[in-house]
Amino acid sequence: MFKATFDSLYGYECPDWFRDAKFGIWSHWGPQSVPMCGDWYARNMYIQDSPQYLYHLRHYGHPSKFGYKDLCALWKAERFDPEGLMDLYYKAGARYFVAQAMHHDHFFNYDSKFNRMNSTKVGPMKDICALWHKAAKRYDLPFGLTEHLGATFSWWKVNKWSDAYGPYAGVPYDGNDPEYRDFYMDNYEHAGDLNTASSPWYTKNEKHHAYWLSVFKEMVDSFAPELVYSDGSLPFGDHWHTGDQGTGAGDGDSAYKYGLEAVAYLYNASIGKNGKNNAVYLQKDRRPEIYSVGIVDIEKSQLPGIVDRPWHTDTCIGNWFYDAKMPFKKPGHIVEMIVDIVSKNGTMLLNILQLPDGSIDDEAKFILDELAAWFGVCSEGLYGTRPYKVFGEGSAKVLIEGFREERTAWGFDDFRYTAKGNHVYAFVMDADAGKAGSGGVRQGGGAGQGGGTYVLRSLADERVKGVWLLDGAGGRPVEFAQNFGVLTVKLPPELPVKFANCLKIEV
DSSP states (O other): OOOSSHHHHTTOOOOHHHHHHOEEEEEOOSGGGTTOBOTTHHHHTTSTTSHHHHHHHHHTOOTTTSOHHHHHHHOOOTTOOHHHHHHHHHHTTOSSEEEEEEOTTOOBSSOOSSOSSBTTTSTTOSOHHHHHHHHHHHTTOOEEEEEOGGGHHHHTGGGGOBBSSSTTBTOBOGGGOGGGHHHHOSOHHHHTOOOOSOOSSSOOOHHHHHHHHHHHHHHHHHHOOSEEEESSSSTTOOHHHHOOOOOOGGGOSGGGHHHHHHHHHHHHHHHHHHSSOOOEEEEOOOOHHHHTTSEEEEETOOOSSOOSSOEEEEEESSSSSOBTTSOOOOHHHHHHHHHHHHHTTEEEEEEOOOOTTSOOOHHHHHHHHHHHHHHHHHGGGTTTOBOOSSSEESSOOOOOBTTBOOOOOOOTTOEEEEEETTEEEEEETTOOSSOBOGGGOBOOOOSSOOOEEEEEOSOTTSOOOEEEEOOSSSOEEOEEEEETTEEEEEEOSSOSSSSOEEEEEEO
């Protein structure tokens, strides 16, 4: 059993299910999806002249009259079909599933004894997380929860403000309503800071820290999750969001006592249930003295190469909440991200956006269908694999810069590697069924446009016995030659999948 100390939690070992799964799907969904106006709506609707404030003002009314509590009541989730969605997600390659327990908006997606503003009492009148949990377990998928509550107390200082000018100048927003003080939080200590930035990410308010810990334990007791994700650094450090170095583990455990107790509680509950720890805790502080209590998560970015310890990235097909103005990633881009991340010992979680009614739109369904077609052929090269000696080779460079995610212009010499048993898997990043578009980025297209001879230089220490092109039916042998350590393969003109075709190499 673990103690709530860094020294004890440094004994954490990542469970095999997480190392084997490689790809999961996330439902980052709640009342903030109702306006279909993007992420952080619950905050930005209280910042005068922000795009979401203007949208709210002109669609629902001034936030002194129609506030976020009123928007929550509009969320009905009337077409939410977790069983049907889970069918799509499993076929699309997901081998774990994660639900949002609550966002920074302090609205809970499960029946909580600590918060009356939850989906069983307001809006949907459904236990969203319980329904997701049941659907995931039908496929025996590890089930995770994300909590964004740690930052809520200071993040939501803006609901105590008022307009600085105009017809409602000086009229307090409804965050000042004493009847909803428990929901909007008694956070006046931060309200005097008129800086619109979400800083500090974590408050120093001990009452909120204790509340967060009680909620964390409630989630663990209610769902026995195999994964919990905190949106920030290990509570209550502030390193991840502000760039400030904060208080390190070398200064003792006291600054992180609530976070350490929560992580130990999660792991010990898993041990009590399973006889061993099958749980994963994700947080975003990249310092090894902090993240070694679990697994580091890197939001909408990744690492440049292989590291010994498994790591995780979370991303989305568009905005974090449904945004009618934002385009979605192309399926090929998503596939290439998954392959590149897995080759470096990472795992990728993808948010599939849901409409306010709980359904997904045609574009999201198209993405899932394309992922299903690709995983149906190439998943052998991902599931259960481990990094090869090198993650890849080639001249193309993946952009690693903040939260930017741009599709890489792969070249003829770009490969990504994984390994399992006596096989190395080489993903030919340029070998897709589309034609090169502007800038070399691959567009969609039909089969029959592949082919060509490819040269792989990273297997010089291996004696290659055979090479197959994964095709979903055991693999198709391809012509190869190995001379002076250089492996040459010739691909057929008809390629099995549209993006990142995979070679299975016996060594």
